[in-house]
Amino acid sequence: MSFFFRMASRMRPSTPEEVVRSIKDSFLALSSKTSARALEEVEKNISSLRQLLSGDGEAEPNQEQVVQITVEICNEDVLPVFVQNLPSLGWGVRKDLVHCWCILLGQKVDDSYCCVKYIEDHAELLDFLVDCYKNWDIALNCGSMLRECIKYPALAKYVLGSNSFELFFEYVELPNFDIASDALNTFKDLLTRHETVVAEFLSSHYEQFFELYTRILTSNNYVTRRQSVKFLSEFLLEASNSKIMKRYILEVHFLNIMIGLLKDSSKNIRICAFHVFKVFVANPNKPRSIIQALLDNRRELLKLIRNLPASKGEAELDEERDLIIQEIEKL
Known part of the structure; x- marks a missing residue:
């Protein structure tokens, strides 16, 4: 030395x-x-x-x-x-x-x-970190710090329930791809890390959350649309989210959004939309409004589903497609 x-x-x-x-x-x-x-x-x-x-x-x-x-x-x-x-x-x-x-x-x-x-005692720090996504110079640093925070249930619960949470629906549409993707990763962590916290949040903020989520599902931004429908298809089919899924598939408004996405020019978006759409159709307790919407669009839906492109790694897709076609034809 x-x-x-x-x-x-x-x-x-x-x-x-x-x-x-x-x-x-x-x-x-x-x-x-x-x-x-x-x-x-x-x-x-x-x-x-x-x-x-x-x-x-x-x-x-x-x-x-x-x-x-x-x-x-x-x-x-x-x-x-x-x-x-x-x-x-x-x-x-x-x-x-x-x-x-x-x-x-x-x-x-x-x-x-x-x-x-x-x-937890100085929760304004979490609001500051969320707000920092607006500053592109430090956005990725703050995203990493925020994701570290939301590994802990109490901190994730605060962010979900705060006014700051709504900012993520804007951040995922930012023109900077890296920052928008980072914000989406944080958003996903918030909704998947702590099942009990998320269930409590969605049960009390259901309408507000899905109203905002609908905006990104129908975004003009292709990347936002693709990532949001992909995440929704994964999120709703998780066993821990079964109550939310059962509530979601009773609403004809959400069915119509999926029908719109089945017409998207993107093959990947159509496949992801199908994985949500199939749950509406397979539901044995479909309300009359859902049945009527399927009947009103039956001819077009059958054509869209039959023309659904094959996807690598989707071995069950053909089988599921045939089952959904049969369900629609039986209506």
């Missing part, structure tokens, strides 16, 4: 309290004056934090120290400082900060996740 390296090591903060204080001070200096020197200090501190939390490639991190740093970060209110200063940071330091964020959230202190509890 060189003399200069030993000297530098001695000058670095040594205790968890000193480490966190140094990080916070450097961010506060950045807030008061955005200079190259201030940015350099923040970058150095976050790089050091990453090394302390995940090791240096040769030695594993000291887990006791990691826990102590986590506690201090919560005690010193450093998480809001991280989030609020993201727009001022460069690409490299944001990447390091996201890495540190993921490790910190996963630290258990006395049988609870210290940082998760902190965010």
Whole structure:
């Protein structure tokens, strides 16, 4: 070890309290004056934090120290400082900060996740992260941080029930493909990670949710339309969502949307729409309105289904198509 390296090591903060204080001070200096020197200090501190939390490639991190740093970060209110200063940071330091964020959230202190509890008590941080999808420079960083948060049921529940959740229906149509796809991934995580949380949310927000979802199903944006119908076909057919599916297939409005998507110029959209449409037809307890809509469109539907293109990996498609044709012909 060189003399200069030993000297530098001695000058670095040594205790968890000193480490966190140094990080916070450097961010506060950045807030008061955005200079190259201030940015350099923040970058150095976050790089050091990453090394302390995940090791240096040769030695594993000291887990006791990691826990102590986590506690201090919560005690010193450093998480809001991280989030609020993201727009001022460069690409490299944001990447390091996201890495540190993921490790910190996963630290258990006395049988609870210290940082998760902190965010639960300061839920405006979640709103800020959702809102950051509007800032294309930091959108992907915030998306990663947000997905880490919603691994935890309490935080996912907050986002689902917040006004911020509705923003995702706008984000999935953003013209920037990478950001729109990232927002869709977050949206999917919110609706698939925690079955009980999602069931409670949809039971109390059913009309509002599907009214918004209908907009993206009928979007002029091909990618949005394709991804939204694909996700719906997967989501409704999950066993955990059977109650939502049974409610969905009673509504003629939603049947008409699927009929419209069966006419789409995209082969993939037509196949995904069929996987939702077939549930309407196969339902043994179809209400009269559904039966009438199928009868009114019978000739066209039979033609659309017979012309449904074959799809790789869809071994059961032909069999399902024949069964649905038979059901419609029996009406």
